[in-house]
Amino acid sequence: MGPLKNEKEEGSVILISDDEAESTLESSVLLVDSLEKSSLEEQKSEVVDEECELVVTFCKQAKVMPHARYDCTIHPFERAECDTCLPLGKNADICNQCYCYICDKLASECQNWTVTSICHCNAHNKSKFWKDQRDFALAGVLVMFNLELTEIDAELRHGGNLLIKFIQELSMEYNKYLVGERVSLTHECFCLPKLPPGKCSICRSRNTEVVYRYSGVFTLVSRFLSQAEKESPKAAAVMLLGAAKEITSHKDPASNCQNLHLPDSLKVAVPCLLQRITTKLQKMLVLCDFPKTLYEKFVSFFQYISLPCHCFGFSNSLNVIPWDHVSLTTVLKGQNITGQRTQKGRKMFLWETLPVIEARVEKLVEKKNYKEVVRYLRAVKCNDTRGLRDLRDKIPFYLCKTGDFLDAAHSLLFPVNSLACCTACRITQHQFDIYLKIFKTGSVPAGNDIVDSGLWTAVGPPLKDGVLIKQALKLLYSNMLLYRNPKCWSSLIMTLGSSSVLEKNGRLHPMCLKEPPLDFQEGVLAVSGGLLEELKAKVNVSLLPAVFSPHLHHEACLILAVQAVQQMLFCDLPYLTSFLEIVLAFGKNFWALRLLLDHLSYEEHILHGTVNLILGDLNIQKASMLKLWQNLGPQYVGEFLCLFLTCRHKKMQSVGLFALNLIIENLHMCPWAKHLSNFFHNAGLRNLPLGTAAHREISKFMNIFQQQ
Structure with a gap:
């Protein structure tokens, strides 16, 4: 209530009892007539009532407080359940502090105090009719949601105010739609004299049609839905539900099919709008922590909307099971892994719409569950x-x-059910790289998406190298796009040749593995062919402990990868677009790269095709190769060039010659070139067979620095 504007004439004293239930009067207010003041003064200043234990220590002239009309002590009030015709008895009489029970303002300001068929003066709190009238007056449009006044907060009231404004605008736009638009049909004129089509007023008046286009309403509703999606959850829910109720009551006045499409056709536009509304509400019911009673009232409101035949598909759209439902809680806790349960002899499944599933996943992931x-x-x-x-x-x-890397690797390869294909069929090259990095290091990206943001967190022990290479090769064999992508093979080789400890910048730390004995290499190669064939057949292969020993497991896995790359080249070389990145992925493990190149020389066409790919890459990436060599240093460049220049096959030597000429042509960008010359001298490359191209180019390169 606002501040009092009028005070009752001073003529009585108000004594308020602490316990209204013990009062012998119907009201908690006792008025003492001021005319008795003299007699009171004659009595002692302290009055004690021993029975009621009430002590009056001070009396003051009373001020009549604001009160509902039916509680007025000056004017009598007659009660009736729902009499609105005329004022009953003296109900229309008021004092200065009488308030209207319906309007919640001074009765003197009530516009409907004595209006026939309304008569707010008869309203009181013992009548359901008048209580409903009061609720509607105070709650406004929110009364249709069956909300108690105590449930209505600022958010709900704001949503209700926006909804009222929208309903008014929608009513005007809908009335325009019902009027329609007269369209003239251009038929041939049969009048005399014959006029061109559309020019004859007689034919034009006969050949007109009223077209009803819903596009104006569609635009208005769409704009309102966009506004609702920006509001707080409670306000948005009120706005969306109210909009759903309004548009589902719209009728198509056309008596025949007008062949209209979205957004002109009501029967197409309304389901489209309703789809948007229900999808948003489904997600809100999952994501927003509505009080239980409010949640139930929102769902109940939608269920009682009378849907037209073209919207019957939305009847159960908001039947979203709550988070505490037994079907859901048993699944989340791991007590029911299938989502199936039997209720009264019937099999029940955990079945939800996609927007609901997306919302549940979003909330669980946000909580890191x-x-x-x-x-x-x-x-x-x-x-x-x-x-x-x-x-x-x-x-x-x-x-x-969660740190369960082995189950993660299996989940990539095995579908959730027998009717679906595995995830490995759809992962990208970038995702493949990240999974390799996760399995190798036991760390995961800090975010909730499989994106290498640079921030990684250790969550558990990594996979063993033997398990890692098996799962990686299975992934490659399950996805042809990955299998024919050289970036995937380079990622695998680089990962196998790196430490399991992740650097601070989130990068793998490459290792320089010592070349294992030749008999060890031959032993691994001897069994690797059969292992790869079994992996292609998706057989659960166990790596032989005698070959893949704990002391040389890094080297054994790298040799197995070499064999896998070789098989890929023999089968799918025509599909490759580059090969240099695979060569560079070996890092400083030149013994493994040499093993690969030696095996390629057994097949002439494979050797030529591979060399041509490398030369093409070098020609395209000249600047990037010079920058890379600058970072890696002359030792790496020298070993890289020696590997190719000393190869027994002349075609492979051409790669080394191309790289050496690239350095000679760009000596100003290679400050380390003199150190490279010393490396060649110490490696004895001047002793290459005389007259060969390799001997001539190396001598030419070394002479440059000897003349300085």
């Missing part, structure tokens, strides 16, 4: 199989976030 996300995605079912499949493709990453 990765295990619950995995259980939910494996158990839930959905009509949108492709959308659910895309969500399930993230299961391996969520498992990685």
Whole structure:
């Protein structure tokens, strides 16, 4: 109530009892007539009532407080359930502090105090009719949501105010739609004299049609929905539900099919708008922490909307199971891994729409409940199989976030059910790189997406190298795009040749592995062919401990990768677009690169095709190669050139010659070239067979620095 504007004439004293229930009067206010003041003064200043234990220590002239009309002590009030015709008895009489029960303002300001068929003067709090009238007056449009006044907060009231304004605008736009638009049909004129089509007023008046275009309403509703999506959750829910109720009541006045499309056709536009509304509400019911009673009232409101025949598909759209439902909680806790349960002899499944599934995943991931996300995605079912499949493709990453790398690797290769294909069929080269990095280091990206942001966190022990290479090769064999992508092979080789400790910048730390004995290399090569064939056949292969010993497991895995690259070249060389990155991926493990190049020389056409790819890459990437060599230093460049220049096959030597000429042509960009000359001298490259191209170019290069 606002501040009092009028005070009752001073003529009584108000005594207020602490316990209204013990009062013998109907009201808690006791008025003492001021005419009795003299007698009171004659009594003692302190009055004690021993029975009531009430002590009057001070009396003051009373001020009549604001009160509802039915509580007025000056004018009597007659009660009736819902009499609105005329004022009953003296109900129209008021004092200065009488308030209207319906309007919640001074009765003197009530516009409907004595208006026939309204008569707010008869309103009181013991009538359901008048209580409903008061609720509607105070709650406004929110009364249709069956909300208690105590439930209505600032957010809901704001949403209600926006909804009222929208309903008024929508009413005007809908009335325009109902009027329609008269369109003249251009038929041939049969009048005399015959006029061109559309020029004859008689034919034009006969050949007119009223077209009803819903586009104006569609635009208005779409704009309102966009506004609602920006509001707070409670306000947005009120606005969306109110809009749904309004548009589903719209009728198409056309008596025949007008062959209109979105947004002109009501029967196409309304389902489109309703789809947008229900999708947003489904996500809100999952993501927003609405009070339980409010949640239920929102759902109940939508269920009682009378849907037209073209919207019947939305009847159960908001039947979203709450988070505490037994079907959901048992799945999230791992008590039910299938999502299936039996209720009264019937099999029940955890079945939800895609927007609801997306919202649940979003909320669980936001709370970092990765295990619950995995259980939910494996158990839930959905009509949108492709959308659910895309969500399930993230299961391996969520498992990685929990540190369960072995299960993550298996999840990449095995589908959730027998009807779907595995995630490995769809992962990209970038995702392949990140999974290798995760499995190698036991660390994961800090975010909730499989994106290498540079921030990584250790979550568990990494996979052993033997398990890592098996899972990586299975991934490559399961996805032809990855298998024929040289970047994937270079990532595998680089990962196998790196330490399991991640650098601070999030990069792998390359290792320089000592060349193992020749008999060890031959032993690994002897068994690797059969192992690779079994991996291609998706057989669960165990690496032989006698060959892949704990002391040389890094070297053994690198040799197995060399054999896999060789097989790939023999089968899919025509599909490759580059090869230099595979060569560079070996880093300083030149013995492994030499093993690969030696095996390629057994097949002439494979050797020529591979060399041509390398030469093409060098020609395109001249600047980047010079920069790379600058970072790696003359020792690396010298060993790289020696590997190719000393190769027994002349075609392979051409790679070394091209690289050496590149350095000679750009000596100003190679301050380390003199150190490279010393490396050649110490390596004895001047002793190459006389007359060969390699001997001539090396001598030419070394003479440059001897003359300085």
